[in-house]
Amino acid sequence: MKVVVDRSKCVSLGICExxxxxxxxxxxxxxxxxxxxxxxxxxxxxxxxxxxSGCPVSALSVADD
Structure with a gap:
């Protein structure tokens, strides 16, 4: 499993952190x-x-290998 970040959506709120x-x-x-x-x-x-699931702008997802 890998983390996928949609950088066009990420607004750096830091909730993921x-x-x-x-x-x-x-x-x-x-x-x-x-x-x-x-x-x-x-x-x-x-x-x-x-x-x-906590990202309010849906910038994060996971991908199975």
């Missing part, structure tokens, strides 16, 4: 940083799903 700080980080410029090329660690899947 609050829900899953191990996965999502807003940098000093307020831009979301996430390694969307890496597989999500199985231990973090529920955190990622929580962040995806």
């Amino acid at each position: 609050g829900l899953a700080p191990e996965i999502f980080v807003l940098n000093d410029e307020g831009e979301l940083e996430v390694d969307d090329q890496a597989d999500v660690d199985p231990a973090d899947i529920e955190l990622v799903r929580s962040a995806v």
Whole structure:
């Protein structure tokens, strides 16, 4: 499973970072940083799903490999 970020929708509210700080980080410029090329660690899947469902602009999704 990989995190997919639609950068055209992301408005950097930071809700994902609050829900899953191990996965999502807003940098000093307020831009979301996430390694969307890496597989999500199985231990973090529920955190990622929580962040995806908590995104108010639907900028996040997951893709199965």
